[in-house]
Amino acid sequence: MKPAPFHYEAPRTVAAALALLGADAKILAGGQSLVPIMNFRLARPATLVDVNRVDELAYLRKRDGVLHIGAMARHATLERSEMVARGWPLLRQAVRHVAHHQIRTRGTVGGSCAHGDPTAELPVALAALDARFHLRSRAGERSLGAAEFFVSHLTTALRDDELLVEIEVPPLPAAARTAFAEHARTHGDWAIAGAAVVVAPGHAAIALLGAAPTPLRASEAEAVLAAGGDAAEAARLAGALADGEWRTALTTALVRRALAEAGA
Amino acid sequence: MGAGAGVRAAKLVGAPVVRREDERILRGRARYLDDIELPRQAHAAFVRSVHAHARLTAVRAPETAEGLVAVFTADELGERVRPFPVQAPDGATVADAGHPVLAGEEVRYAGQPIALVLAESRALAEDAAELVEVDYEPLDPVVDPRRAGERLLEWSRSSGDVEGAFARSARVVRGRYALPRLVAAPIETRGAIAAHDPGTDRLTVWCSAQDPHRPLAQLSHILGRADDTIRVVVPEVGGAFGSKGVVGAEVPAIAVAAIDLGRPVKWAEDRLENFQAAYQGRGMDGDVELALDREGRILAVRARLLADLGAYLYSTTAIPPHTAAMLMCGVYDIAAAEVELVGARTNKVPTGPYRGAGRPEAAYFLERAVDDAARALGADPVALRRVNLVRSFPHDTPLGWTYDSGDYERCLDVALELSAGAPPPSGSGLRGTGVGMYVERAGGMWESAEATVEPSGRVVIRSSSSPHGQGHETTFAQIAADRLGVPIGDVVLRFGDSDVVPRGVGTFASRSTAMGGSAIVLALDRVIARARALAAHLLGADVDTVVWEDGHFTARGGGTLSLGDVAAAAYQPERLPAGTDVGLHASARFRSPLIFSSGAYAATVEIDPDTGILRVLHVAGVDDGGTIVNPLLAHGQVLGGIAQGLGECLVEEAVHDEAGQLRTASFADYSLLTAAEMPALAIGDVQTPSPYNPLGAKGLGEGGAIGSLPALANAVADALGGRHVDPPYSAEKLWLASREAAER
């Protein structure tokens, strides 16, 4: 499968990249989602803007307890980071499930979020962590929460002239424990259902993978758990959000497993 | 290392010799089809039907396109091609529905090639192919073989008093069992390069194929060319699993183009094409009835088999269903059998052989029925099998084949022993165990070999067998080195080039060691006979007094010559007796009836009732492939077969929607198992030599895929309390089934 012809640009700065964006341009980050779609000729951008040389986008920084993930941070970098593992263990737990090792060395956190695949692990984990997404265009910057950023299947709030530059993750509540669980047909395959959970005294986050076209926070279940309620009940409430009897059963079981692992 | 070095070779047959071919393959020095670049080659892409069934009313090529060289449709090919040849297995009736090269007035499956587009690069060819306009009049596709109006294959056989057996039986058990279509998914997709020399009118086709013989015969028939005007060269092949036995329709198309354009034409299939247009495997269901007496003896088997053959027949399309039908007595001594086989015409890509090619289907249908019978009788499934096993050989089955040798009970015993290694029950899941036994036909027909001992002592063997990853270069070298008493490094194997190797049948049906290996043995025995005569002459002794041992000829009266010494002399005419040909060379053709491998597998599984997720805890596999030449490679074959058998059970399924569109056309949707899914395995073997060849070898390449399937299927049925589910065993299917089973 050869992609349709395209014009290729490789800017070195964010400003240069922004100048190239428009209706018929696509950003090339890790390429692990976009390139196959282009090879299938389902996507035919007129211009491919390769941001792999935009060094200013690749970073993992903690400042004042807040994690700043540059959009071009590779999955593998996130996976290896002890800083991330200490402060936001959920991210390491989730990224381990992303495809295979080889793909994680190229794929990026920003790319995965901007692609908006409802079965991607990091968007779900970031939704559970109340992350904020920073978008920049030549007109300025704006930041959105997960619920606003992820709009639908393969669709985010990113406008054609915008670049996702950073994902900001607040510190976890004190004494928080996290877990991630998913089910896929085979190792490394896209997940069918999954859950990212954060459990702390008076706080609970349960984000579901595969229950909707975007990561879905199971707010009723979270409320039950935050109020000290029963984990099994919370799992049932979360599972009910999935479509169909089997998916409900599967999601319920996965949420239960994740909650148990997180000590709930 | 020269032959004269006098190194005594330890016995190599039966030794776990590490593969010789891996050095070049792993270092990237092997040349696969796509590595071959010919000067001025044009690249091919195909316009393929988007409809599963339609009339083609017009095909319009673009006036211009960047890098466009030419566009060919069926009109341009015209009378220069004929449809693919069709073959009827013994006793079968087949329709005259050979696959056309390029579609004419009608397309019958989505993915069927309509036009060949040639350009200066593959990317440009794909760009140009998009500009080709095709006018279709869509027709309703037939997707369900049970609703097919047309049959491509019919076969039936009845032997023994089937009706009487059912009438007097104590119990009749019936069930319907189905296996979906699968994609062979070799790591290297198909491809070919065609080049024509107008001076000699010789057409050379490099082809990623299972052997050179069948492509040559197919091209000769389709192009109407004498076969000595065609040369087929098979380079290194990255797997086939049966899917490269018949060349794709694309190949004769590029051959005509190469002749017309006076430039080589290369077609290297991409993965999407492979999914859509390479013939698929399996796709059968069976209605099986067993008549049993009070003691659990199977008095008769009745089966109606339905094969979803697809839109056209390739020469091998009818073979797997026919094989399945012929094996419906399995390892059991059943006196009466009646089998009816229908191959339905559907609007899908044709089917063909895929690892096991009919034997897994037969084992699945029969073994599931036997387990269902055990459950109906309240009998232990293993005990029921023991009551019915064939124990004396040769054994004539009512369906027509004769099993040469075997020890089915021993396979079963060893499998049960090995399965004791399964982990204990976890206590939380639905646990199931199952056994699956099989017998399969291997070998048969003939193969050839030519052996030349060069003046240096090197032995060059040209084999009509052809590797696609099995390791023939190693196993055949072991056989040859042992036979000649020379170091294995002195043996060179040549495969795949029709100008170099002798004619043969091909590599499929686990036949190469038994047939190709035996041909080598025969050829080498002739070499030794000639060398012995020459040694006698050189030693001035009577030939009857010359002894051949450990690569040396020794005259009783004194004097000894190595094979290398004799070979060197063979090229010096003045040293030869009058009337003797120069050189040391022999050829042989080895022919044998079908031989039968067998085996027993046992599986242990657990189903999580909350989610339906299946865990395969343990698989024990015992195969009887006769004499094993290389246990390391044999083990590898079994492992690979098990991976595919488990894949078929757990995740693999080629899905067509009601419009005939293939919905699993990439690895995004069609899943393959990874190493992480492979369970704990215990592999054993039983070796009952075949009486039909000098090696005693049978076939081992497919057993893993044949035995694992029914064992796992029976284990899943056991976990579900006897409820039947067809593979693949998705969590959703098992969850629904376990709930229904719980409700009962």
Add this chain to the structure above:
Amino acid sequence: MKLTNEFEVAVPIERTWETLLDVPRVARALPGATIEPEGEGGAWRGTMKVRLGPVTTEYAGTARIQDADEDDRVASYRVEGRELRGQGSAAATITTRLAGADGATRVVVETDMQVTGRQAQLGRGLMEQLAGAILDDFAARLEQELRGVAAPADAGGGALDVGAAVRGPLIERAALVGVGVLAGLALGRLVWRR
């Protein structure tokens, strides 16, 4: 692939029926569509460009009334298009059924759609997503057309971004028509499916 959408307009059934027989107006409701004003032989030509995330498809084809039952107020349209680049195609028979009550009309839109080409073969259920999103948007735009309100401007490049459009019509519909059921139906269509 069979899909159903329903909505209600505060427009009498006769006027609704008349509007539905105006093929260019109905065809304009197809997302990302541009229709040539003059038809020939009852068929109007046009193009339709659809985008879902990075996936874009552009079709060129025709739309026509297949049959119209004046008595029962059922009209069906045939829309057929071929991909501008590539061999894929899309064809749909869209049947609208009307039921009138108190100066309002309930419109049921039943669509039988076939898509061939890459979208069908690849993308893990992409075809159903795309088709569902297109039909939802079509129903929403048709409703606006019937109410005499102009359809919302297309996002970027003349293509409809069906993902982004999800929110728009949903909110508008809920606000203007106040039928919560519809929002639920549309959301149901968009629930991700394997």
